[in-house]
Structure formats: structure tokens, C-alpha cells
Amino acid sequence: MNKKVLIIGGEGNGGVIASCIEDNRKKFNDIEWEVAGFINDFEIGKEINGYPVVGGTDDIDKFLKEDYFFMYAIHMIGRNVKSEEVYLKMNIPQERFAKIIHKTAFVADNAILEPGVFVMSNCYVGPATKIGMCCMMMANSIIGHNTTAGRLCHFSMGSIIGSYVEIGNVSDITMGARVLEKRKIGNYAVAGANSFITHDIPDYEIHIGNPAKFFKRVKED
Ligand SMILES: CC(C)(COP(=O)(O)OP(=O)(O)OC[C@H]1O[C@@H](n2cnc3c(N)ncnc32)[C@H](O)[C@@H]1OP(=O)(O)O)[C@@H](O)C(=O)NCCC(=O)NCCS
Structure with a gap:
């Protein structure tokens, strides 16, 4: 079809x-x-x-x-x-909305991908994980089990998110960023490229580095 x-x-x-x-x-x-x-x-x-x-x-x-x-x-x-x-x-x-999943991606049977979700090549979505409307997972991004993401989040190439992580709406886990398990990433929050997120990121904040620290706020206009 x-x-x-x-x-x-x-x-x-x-x-x-x-x-x-x-x-x-x-x-x-x-x-x-x-x-x-x-x-x-x-x-x-x-x-x-x-x-x-x-x-x-x-x-x-x-x-x-x-x-x-x-x-x-x-x-x-x-x-x-x-x-x-x-x-x-x-x-x-x-x-x-369509839902586009590359054939080389692994998505656990009981993971939920809402409409509009995109999952590129070699991604992994663990069991009992839920990914919200129109989120984009770029190549080689990994999301562990029992993690939730709200709508419009973007997971850049090579990002890794542990298990039991809670991510709000419209947030970014950028290239090569890693998020430890059980952390919270707020709404409109950004984990900068190659960052290692050991603490929660509050709404509207960009964190960078290893261990990641506050860098600045996202633009709100
Ligand atoms: C965090 C981020 C959003 C900041 O962007 P920005 O505000 O435009 O920052 P700039 O590029 O002007 O850099 C400002 C300073 O922070 C440093 N910096 C920027 N991002 C950094 C990062 N992730 N880790 C460490 N330092 C960083 C820069 O080296 C620069 O330092 P300097 O002032 O000593 O020269 C951006 O660097 C980032 O990580 N973007 C993600 C890129 C990505 O994954 N894209 C997806 C492609 S699919």
C-alpha cells in the first residue's frame, strides 16, 4: 500500500x-x-x-x-x-500523522510510539518505553527501557538515554549526549552535544559538559 x-x-x-x-x-x-x-x-x-x-x-x-x-x-x-x-x-x-521506522531499528514489542514518531537506522527503543507525538530519533540513538518522552523531542545521532528517564515536551538530547538512568529532562530542555547528564535538567535549560552543568537558557521567542 x-x-x-x-x-x-x-x-x-x-x-x-x-x-x-x-x-x-x-x-x-x-x-x-x-x-x-x-x-x-x-x-x-x-x-x-x-x-x-x-x-x-x-x-x-x-x-x-x-x-x-x-x-x-x-x-x-x-x-x-x-x-x-x-x-x-x-x-x-x-x-x-505517519509513523516512519527504519527496518534496521529495534523497537520492543510493548514500547509505545505515538503518531508522527520517526525512528532512523540502527536505533533501539527498550521495553515499556513511550515516545510522544512527532519525536525524532536520528541514526544510532538509543533509549532504554521504561523511559518516557513527551511530544516533539529530538534525539540526535548517537545519543544514549538510560532507563526510567522522564523527558518532557520539545526537548533535545543532542549528538552523542548520554543521560544516566532515572534522571528527569524538563520541557524545552537541551542536553548539549557529548554531554553526560548526571543531574536533572530543569525546563528551558541547556546543560553541557561531563558531568553536565547549566550553560544557558533556550530562546523563548
Ligand atoms: C549546547 C549548544 C546548543 C550551544 O550552542 P551555542 O549557544 O550556539 O554555542 P556556541 O557554539 O556559540 O558555543 C559557545 C561556547 O560553548 C562551547 N560549547 C558549545 N557547545 C558545547 C558542548 N556541547 N560541550 C562543550 N562546550 C560547548 C563552545 O566551544 C564555545 O566556547 P568558547 O566560547 O570558549 O569558544 C550546542 O553547542 C550543541 O551542543 N548543539 C547540539 C548539536 C547537535 O547535536 N546537532 C544535531 C545534529 S543532528
Whole structure:
């Protein structure tokens, strides 16, 4: 079955999602999803990675009337509040989000992935873990068992999250960051690249280093 997906975003996260869909189709003969194009306010009428940009975020209602599904790929590290604002503005019903999982990823049987979740190659999602709406797991990211993440979180390449971790909404575990088990990562919080998170990260804070310490707050505009 070919269900058509419009990817909301650009060549970064959006391009990765498109490449995952193509890889699943070509190498693994999984033809459930097909990339129909991109939604991007700044590139309307142009192409992203060879796909047409069919409209902007104000045009969503038009596409909702047709038989498209969506993937939300806008995620600006350190501008997490803004990323969420654009998502909320579009008000896309949950059932209209796709869920894209690369065939080499391991997702435990009893893990819950909400609509819009993206899981790239060689990821691991442990048992009894729950990943919220439109979270993105980039290649080689790992989330242990009994961990929860809210909506719109981004797990960059090679990040590792232990078990029983609680992550809020719209937070980032960036490249190579590691989070010890049973820690809490707040809403709009960021674990900086290569950080080792030994203490909780409060809402809106960016922590870096090993052991990680407060660096600054995310932009709230
Ligand atoms: C933490 C972060 C958000 C800060 O970004 P920023 O505010 O633009 O910071 P800057 O790049 O201006 O760096 C400011 C200073 O902090 C240092 N720094 C930045 N990130 C750091 C990190 N993760 N660990 C240690 N030091 C860091 C810089 O070296 C610089 O030091 P200096 O002032 O002595 O030169 C960013 O560095 C980061 O970690 N981004 C994640 C990248 C990523 O994973 N992307 C995903 C790709 S898929």
C-alpha cells in the first residue's frame, strides 16, 4: 500500500526522513509510505532533495482535505518553543500523522510510539518505553527501557538515554549526549552535544559538559 506523506520541514531532518522512507522501499521492499513532497514556508514552488515543495504551513487545511499524511520535521535546537509554536498552529489531527521506522531499528514489542514518531537506522527503543507525538530519533540513538518522552523531542545521532528517564515536551538530547538512568529532562530542555547528564535538567535549560552543568537558557521567542 502506498500512503502519501508530506514532510513538514527542510533538507535537514526532513531530508533524513525522506531518505529513510526511500531506503525502506528500495532495500526492504516496504512500500507502505511514499514521499509526496515537502511543506516549507521558505521554499514554496522549489524542490528539496528532488521533491516538490507543494506549499507552506498555512496551506495545511487544503492538504488535510486530500488523502495525505504528515511528518513534522521542524526542530530548531535551542529554539524549542518556536518549533512547537509552528506545530500547534497547524492543528493536524493525530490520525493524519505517519509513523516512519527504519527496518534496521529495534523497537520492543510493548514500547509505545505515538503518531508522527520517526525512528532512523540502527536505533533501539527498550521495553515499556513511550515516545510522544512527532519525536525524532536520528541514526544510532538509543533509549532504554521504561523511559518516557513527551511530544516533539529530538534525539540526535548517537545519543544514549538510560532507563526510567522522564523527558518532557520539545526537548533535545543532542549528538552523542548520554543521560544516566532515572534522571528527569524538563520541557524545552537541551542536553548539549557529548554531554553526560548526571543531574536533572530543569525546563528551558541547556546543560553541557561531563558531568553536565547549566550553560544557558533556550530562546523563548
Ligand atoms: C549546547 C549548544 C546548543 C550551544 O550552542 P551555542 O549557544 O550556539 O554555542 P556556541 O557554539 O556559540 O558555543 C559557545 C561556547 O560553548 C562551547 N560549547 C558549545 N557547545 C558545547 C558542548 N556541547 N560541550 C562543550 N562546550 C560547548 C563552545 O566551544 C564555545 O566556547 P568558547 O566560547 O570558549 O569558544 C550546542 O553547542 C550543541 O551542543 N548543539 C547540539 C548539536 C547537535 O547535536 N546537532 C544535531 C545534529 S543532528
